[in-house]
Amino acid sequence: MKSIESRTANMSTPIFCGPVNRVVVVGGTHGNEMSGVCLAKYWLQDSSELCRETFTAEPVLANPLAVERCVRYIDTDLNRCFSSELLSGPDSEKDPYEVKLAREIFQKYGSKQSSCDFVFDLHNTTSNMGATLILPTVDDPLEMHMANYLQSNCVDDSIPCHVFVCELPGKDTPYLQNIGKHCLSLELGPQAHGIIRADTLRRMRELVNCSLNFLDLYNQGKEFPSFEIDVCRVKFHVDYPRGSDGELQGFIHTQLQDKDYHPLQPGRPIFQTLHGEELCYDGEKTIYPTFVNEGAYYEKNVAFIAMEKLHCTVPALKVQR
C-alpha cells in the first residue's frame, strides 16, 4: 500500500479481514492526560455509549495510581513497557510499577487467549497537533479505513484530523497499542497535562464514537471503497540544543511553536536561545514537525518529531464472513 503503483491493479477488489469482536478503549495510559482519563472513568460507570449492534467496547483505566496522583507515570512510562522483551521478561519484585502493570494489562487484553481485536489508546499532548490519529503502519487496511472514515465523517475544522504513522520497521515497539490486533491511538492537543478542556474532551469523545460506528458498519458487512490518502510518517527525532551537562541551551523558536504539521524548509529557524541566537534546520529536505514542544518529551530528548508526507492508495475493504 506504500505507493500507488504497487497496488493499482487490485484497488477495486476488496481485501477481506476478520470481524472485530473484542474492542477495548483505554484512557489513563498517562495519568495526567485528562481527556482519556475522564472518558474512561465515565464509561466505567456507564458503558452504554460504547454499545453497538455487533459489539460492546470495554473501557479501561490503564494506570489508576498515576491517575490518582495526576502524573504521567509512577516509575516509568507505561506506554514504553509493551515491547515483547519487557512483556516476556522474568518477573521480579524490583520491576518498575509500570512494567508489572503492562504485564497485567497484556495478560487481560493482549495474550493469545484474550487478545482484543481493536484497541483505542487515548492521549493528550501539549503540542498543537489537533486530532492526531496514530497508526503503527500504513499496511493495515482496517486501520487505514478507520482513519479515512474519521477524516470524512468526523470533521471539525478547529481540531482537524491528521494521520500519523509511527512505523518502526522490524523494531520491537513498546506501545500499549500492541495489545490489540488492530489499533488507533488518539493524540489530542494542545492541552496542558493535568487539565480538562471541554472542547478537547468533546472532540475525543466524538472521535471514539465515530470509530465505533465505523467498526459496527464494517462488522455488518458494509464494503468500504478504495481511496487515496495523505499521511505523515516518522522520519527522525530532534533533541533540544543541550550543554555537556544535559541542560537545555535553547528552546523551540517562536516561528516553529504551534506549527505542527506545517512544512519546515531547510534553513528555517527551529531553536532560539536567551543570548539571542537562532539555530536553523540543517537538513536537505522539507519536513513536517510534530510533537513540537511536547511537555513529556523534554526528558525523552525530543524537541519535535520530523515527519515525511506519504501518499497512499488503499484497496476496498469488506469483512470476511
Next chain:
Amino acid sequence: MKSIESRTANMSTPIFCGPVNRVVVVGGTHGNEMSGVCLAKYWLQDSSELCRETFTAEPVLANPLAVERCVRYIDTDLNRCFSSELLSGPDSEKDPYEVKLAREIFQKYGSKQSSCDFVFDLHNTTSNMGATLILPTVDDPLEMHMANYLQSNCVDDSIPCHVFVCELPGKDTPYLQNIGKHCLSLELGPQAHGIIRADTLRRMRELVNCSLNFLDLYNQGKEFPSFEIDVCRVKFHVDYPRGSDGELQGFIHTQLQDKDYHPLQPGRPIFQTLHGEELCYDGEKTIYPTFVNEGAYYEKNVAFIAMEKLHCTVPALKVQR
C-alpha cells in the same frame, strides 16, 4: 487609594517613599513554571542584565529540587509557606521540605537584617491570563506605580498586562512575596507547566527589565505623576462541581474556557458535564473570572477565581532622599 473621592485632595502632592536598594528576582518558586526557572538559571550564570545604575538585582532559584524534578513542589506548595505562623514555627525534622526551604529563603532575603526592598516572583499559569501583575494590595504607591509603568511602557497586545490584587485584609498571607517590603508577582499564561514557550519567556523577560528600569528611575529621583487605573480584586474562589468522594462531576464550560478577565454575567454557564448538563453562575453581580482552569488549582479546589473591578486614583510618587 480605594476610591477616587478619598484621595482627590492630595493627588498632585507626591507621596515620598524610601529608595529601593536590595532587589531580588525569584524564579522556580514552582519548579515546573518554566519562564521563571529559565530566567533565574540564566541570570545566575550572568546577572549583568539585572544591573542598573542604582542597584543590581539578585536572581534566586527558589526550589532547586522541584526544578530538577520538574514538579510544582516536593512535599507542599512553597508559595503557601511564607505565613508568619509557618515562618516562626518551631523547627522540626518532620517539617515538609518546602517549609524548611521557606525559612531558609526568609532568613536570607526577608528577615530584619537582610530584608529586601523589592521582590519579583515569576510564575506561569495554564490559564489565559496574559501578563498578570499580582499585587498584595492597592495601598502601596510604589507597587501601583510600577504596575502603571508596565501597562504604559511595556505594551504587547498579544500578551496584555492586567493588574490582579489579592488583598486578604487582616490575613496572614502565605506567599513568597512576603519576603520583600514591596513586591510584584508575574503570572504569565497560558503555558503548560513543564514547557518553555519562547513568546511567554520573552514577555516575562521584558516585563522584569522594564520593572527594573522603573525602579532605577525612581531611585534617581524622577517624580511619577498621579494617575487613574482599573484593577481586578479577588472576590471569591469557585470550586468544580464534585461528588461526595471529591471526584469532579464537571469541568469548565467551553464558553468560559480562555475567558479570563472577561465579564461573566449572572446566569451564564460556567461548568458542563459528560451527561450534557450545564451549570450556571448563580451570583447576583457580574464578576471577572481569572485562573480559569489552572492545572495546579484542581487540588486546591479552585476552578476559577472571581474578581471585581476597582477604579483607583493613585497619588504622585517620588523617592525620599
